[in-house]
Amino acid sequence: MPVKYKYPRPALTVDCVIFGLDDDELKVLLIERGIEPFEGKWAIPGGFVVPGESVDAAARRELLEETGLKNVFLEQLYTFGDPDRDPREHVVSVAYYALTNLAGHEIKADTDARSAAWFSVHDVPELAFDHDKILEMALRRLQGKVRYQPIGFELLPPKFTLTQLQKLYEIILEKPIDKRNFRKKILSMEVLIELDEIQQGVAHRAARLYSFNEKEYRQKEKKGFSFEL
Amino acid sequence: MPVKYKYPRPALTVDCVIFGLDDDELKVLLIERGIEPFEGKWAIPGGFVVPGESVDAAARRELLEETGLKNVFLEQLYTFGDPDRDPREHVVSVAYYALTNLAGHEIKADTDARSAAWFSVHDVPELAFDHDKILEMALRRLQGKVRYQPIGFELLPPKFTLTQLQKLYEIILEKPIDKRNFRKKILSMEVLIELDEIQQGVAHRAARLYSFNEKEYRQKEKKGFSFEL
DNA sequence: ACACTTAGTGTATCAAAAACACGTAAAGGA
DNA sequence: TCCTTTACGTGTTTTTGATACACTAAGTGT
Numbered sequence: 001m002p003v004k005y006k007y008p009r010p011a012l013t014v015d016c017v018i019f020g021l022d023d024d025e026l027k028v029l030l031i032e033r034g035i036e037p038f039e040g041k042w043a044i045p046g047g048f049v050v051p052g053e054s055v056d057a058a059a060r061r062e063l064l065e066e067t068g069l070k071n072v073f074l075e076q077l078y079t080f081g082d083p084d085r086d087p088r089e090h091v092v093s094v095a096y097y098a099l100t101n102l103a104g105h106e107i108k109a110d111t112d113a114r115s116a117a118w119f120s121v122h123d124v125p126e127l128a129f130d131h132d133k134i135l136e137m138a139l140r141r142l143q144g145k146v147r148y149q150p151i152g153f154e155l156l157p158p159k160f161t162l163t164q165l166q167k168l169y170e171i172i173l174e175k176p177i178d179k180r181n182f183r184k185k186i187l188s189m190e191v192l193i194e195l196d197e198i199q200q201g202v203a204h205r206a207a208r209l210y211s212f213n214e215k216e217y218r219q220k221e222k223k224g225f226s227f228e229l
Numbered sequence: 230m231p232v233k234y235k236y237p238r239p240a241l242t243v244d245c246v247i248f249g250l251d252d253d254e255l256k257v258l259l260i261e262r263g264i265e266p267f268e269g270k271w272a273i274p275g276g277f278v279v280p281g282e283s284v285d286a287a288a289r290r291e292l293l294e295e296t297g298l299k300n301v302f303l304e305q306l307y308t309f310g311d312p313d314r315d316p317r318e319h320v321v322s323v324a325y326y327a328l329t330n331l332a333g334h335e336i337k338a339d340t341d342a343r344s345a346a347w348f349s350v351h352d353v354p355e356l357a358f359d360h361d362k363i364l365e366m367a368l369r370r371l372q373g374k375v376r377y378q379p380i381g382f383e384l385l386p387p388k389f390t391l392t393q394l395q396k397l398y399e400i401i402l403e404k405p406i407d408k409r410n411f412r413k414k415i416l417s418m419e420v421l422i423e424l425d426e427i428q429q430g431v432a433h434r435a436a437r438l439y440s441f442n443e444k445e446y447r448q449k450e451k452k453g454f455s456f457e458l
Numbered sequence: 459a460c461a462c463t464t465a466g467t468g469t470a471t472c473a474a475a476a477a478c479a480c481g482t483a484a485a486g487g488a
Numbered sequence: 489t490c491c492t493t494t495a496c497g498t499g500t501t502t503t504t505g506a507t508a509c510a511c512t513a514a515g516t517g518t
Contacts, residue, residue: 003237007230010280011238012321051239051319055310079308079323081284090280092241094308094321163495180498181476204494205483392465409467410507433463434514 010081010090014059015046015131017077017095017138018067020102020118021155026171027102027118028135029067030127034114037087038128044135045116046093059096067116073099073154077138085130093129097138099154146172150191150227153212161199161207162186169229189227191217239310239319243288244275244360246306246324246367247296249331249347250384255400256331256347257364259356260295263343266316267357273364274345275322288325296345302328302383306367314359322358326367328383375401379420379456382441390428390436391415398458418456420446 018029030042045066049058056076064070077095085091102118119125121139124132146152152168153160166182186192192210199206217227247258259271274295278287285305293299306324314320331347348354350368353361375381381397382389395411415421421439428435446456 001237002233002235004231004233005240007277008232008280009238009240010278011234012241048236049239049310049321051237052312054312055308055321058310076307079284079305081278081287081323083281083283092278092284092323094310161496178476178478179496180478183497184499185475202495203485205485205496207496390465407508408465409509412466413468414506428465431464432516434465434516436465 010083010092011086012049012055013046013091013093014049014055014062015044015093015095015134016059016063016074017044017097017135018063018069018072019097019099019121019138019142019155021168021171022102022118022120024167024171026121028121028124029116029118030124031066031116032114033128040114041128042119042125043128044095044131049094055094059094063098069098069100073151077134077141080130080134082130093134095134095138097141099142099151101155101157103157143172143174147229148227150212150217159195159197159209159211161209163207165210185229189220189225191220191227239312239321240315241278241284242275242320242322243278243284243291244273244322244324244363245288245292245303246273246326246364247292247298247301248326248328248350248367248371248384250397250400251331251347251349253396253400254349254351257350257353258296258345258347259353260345261343262357269343270357271348271354272357273324273360278323284323288323292327298327298329302380306363306370309359309363311359322363324363324367326370328371328380330384330386332386372401372403376458377456379441379446388424388426388438388440390438392436394439414458418449418454420449420456 020027020029029045031045033039033041033043045062047058047062047065049055053061056074059074059076060070063072063074074096075098077097079092079094081092083090085093121135124135126132127135146169152165152172155168156164162183163179165186166177166179169182170177191213193213195209195211197209199209221227249256249258258274260274262268262270262272274291276287276291276295278284282290285303288303288305289299292301292303303325304327306326308321308323310321312319314322350364353364355361356364375398381394381401384397385393391412392408394415395406395408398411399406420442422442424438424440426438428438450456
């Protein structure tokens with residue numbers, strides 16, 4: 001369906017950096033491009049915005065179409081607008097980042113993509129377009145935001161141990177954290193629910209399970225409370 | 230110069246929230262629209278992105294064209310992409326915010342605008358499009374960023390007194406700051422140059438003038454130093 | 459010279475962050 | 489069954505940074 005406009009305009013796309021947490025690494029989901037340009041290269045999943053849908057909706061749609069993921073944490077990152085970031089023409093891309101718990105979600109490759117795979121964020125192949133810049137920015141944003149917003153839970157299963165939670169922060173922030181101080185602090189915030197369950201199937205003393213109390217957090221937030229690690 | 234594309238695409242604009250600091254208020258520069266839609270309404274200056282120019286460059290160009298400002302601090306804020314934010318068609322806007330020192334810059338109104346004027350950020354008229362949302366977000370961003378990045382200086386003349394600087398933070402953060410603690414902290418960062426000049430033409434003891442040492446700050450920043458108020 | 463206005467300066471108290479080590483529970487193998 | 493292995497769970501002290509607070513100095517105008 002070709003269209004005519006009075007003045008030329010750049011094309012508009014969305015791209016999603018999708019983070020997942022492995023046992024001891026932060027991973028990012030990439031797709032291998034099945035079409036030109038950059039056919040065969042790995043890239044961040046994304047696609048064109050169609051007029052009439054909000055840019056946020058476009059990001060969610062592409063996320064679902066290309067990876068099957070839905071109901072995940074998704075937030076706008078930055079808009080990349082250099083005219084030569086795409087060899088075909090001026091394509092402006094609104095980048096998002098998403099957080100999901102790696103275990104449980106099976107990833108399916110889509111039409112435009114040959115395959116999809118998780119890579120360690122510190123060991124990614126050469127990427128198409130300016131996607132290395134986007135990834136780097138997403139990583140920095142995640143590192144910054146995780147300190148003062150309880151978004152880390154999105155990377156864990158609904159029930160988790162305090163050790164898992166601590167490890168998450170250690171992996172993202174790339175520095176060790178003192179166990180006792182961490183537990184003291186996170187528990188003193190009173191946004192975790194201590195469950196009557198413990199870990200199953202581990203070859204050592206089982207740890208207690210907790211879950212994030214989002215409702216409680218939102219209420220505290222309204223009253224001026226701020227989550228800070 | 231009409232153009233044809235294979236698929237429809239949203240239009241793309243940039244908008245700039247321009248902050249300036251008055252003696253005791255934070256102000257924002259608005260223009261009165263001279264054309265439809267929202268003719269006669271006040272709005273944030275902005276305009277269409279032309280293909281081939283980076284979105285950042287488009288923001289700078291519009292800033293210059295509509296207000297005559299150049300060489301100011303300008304940073305991307307957020308991209309607003311709701312399909313019904315413009316009554317004509319789907320127009321996606323990349324919003325920026327700019328900081329400038331109010332005194333010194335004369336503002337000229339431009340072709341598309343009837344006039345331009347500074348408004349207190351807490352007393353703006355009804356705005357065109359979703360510009361109230363953009364302004365609110367810009368304000369929150371400024372309040373957040375000013376705490377951990379030395380961008381406040383952009384709102385002051387190159388030479389300023391510590392009292393002016395303190396007042397700046399009090400105005401932006403909307404809360405009083407203790408004078409001695411503030412001076413202790415800001416001076417201990419060692420990013421200010423104490424000049425051999427003092428204030429002129431005041432009817433009381435003249436204060437010493439300082440300037441921001443950007444070079445020094447950048448070096449400290451590299452070494453892991455972080456500016457925090 | 460006196461009144462008025464803002465500049466400039468130090469210390470004591472309080473709160474939060476950092477550092478730090480060992481007994482306990484559960485599973486697995488000898 | 490007992491010994492080994494592995495991760496769990498817990499308090500106190502020290503250090504650091506944040507907060508609270510009041511007077512003298514300098515310059516202007518009357």
